[in-house]
Amino acid sequence: MATVSPTPLLKDELDIVIPTIRNLDFLEMWRPFFQPYHLIIVQDGDPTKTIKVPEGFDYELYNRNDINRILGPKASCISFKDSACRCFGYMVSKKKYIYTIDDDCFVAKDPSGKDINALEQHIQNLLSPSTPFFFNTLYDPYRSGADFVRGYPFSLREGVPTAVSHGLWLNIPDYDAPTQLVKPLERNTRYVDAIMTIPKGTLFPMCGMNLAFNRELVGPAMYFGLMGDGQPIGRYDDMWAGWCTKVICDHLGWGVKTGLPYIWHSKASNPFVNLKKEYKGIYWQEELIPFFQSVALPKDCTTVQKCYIEISKQVKAKLGKVDDYFNKLADAMVTWIEAWDELNPSGDISAKIPNGASK
Ligand SMILES: O=c1ccn([C@@H]2O[C@H](COP(=O)(O)OP(=O)(O)O[C@H]3OC[C@H](O)[C@H](O)[C@H]3O)[C@@H](O)[C@H]2O)c(=O)[nH]1
């Protein structure tokens, strides 16, 4: 009897978004896991360069000319010469879920030596609930072989929808430039077999290298900001998106998980180039974190778009004085939402805010 391989989970409900400035040979290693899925390739940098995609993948590719053609003047909100451009892929996708991965991330092996299907694990993370309101000390209670521990309130065991699954990295960890400079040879060899919900009210440094999210829930919040060419900052694209998304998830009662799956991050980018990109962010973030910790979203912010516009107003009011860059970023946040709604006219996603979820 021929064995029929099971249809890959969410085969027609998930897009894989890859920002790139190079040929995509890395896909060969991911072929067994990625081939059934549709890819959205966002080509950064010189649009006249041809990006080679290995045979057999179903994809759409957008370069800067395409972004300008599709968004017109609103293209100003999409970064150029920075991986932040990847968020254009989230906007043009029509799928319920997104997985985004960098082109220097490869298939890692678990302690038993088995190839890790990172996409499958992210999908499991997104399809199982999160527990932001009470911390389960035995980690993810929904994994086989685990459960809620004694003292965990039964009224909270249903959990909430998971909006984000944040994966980690073996080999080259996602360190900032100063840490990279101090520890150039450090490699992450520690495989921690855990998935945790990040508690409500706690921010985290979201890395875009190995990230999945429910686009129908938080897509409009996943704007990767104004980075790269012409901007005073870089490598804070995913951080900005993560802070905005976490504040909104806390308000709307959705969960964010971090931990498994791991990918193998192969290339350390140049720490001196990174330092130049990051240095303003390194001192600005000492003001940004207290700002995001203090963001209060009113009860009538019942959709991600409304939450996001409210945050942009508070960015302008409170961070505009830190640097004029934040006035421009606040305006770009509004442009992003306008562009999102133009390309995705299905309207705002309203959330039924569970008791105790909003402040
Ligand atoms: O101008 C650019 C440069 C790169 N890309 C693409 O973005 C991906 C990440 O690039 P790379 O691996 O060279 O940089 P890292 O320092 O490892 O990236 C981390 O820090 C910056 C971002 O937050 C990123 O998400 C992190 O992983 C890769 O696919 C490049 O091809 C680009 O589009 N434009």
Ligand SMILES: [Mn+2]
């Ligand atoms: Mn990299």
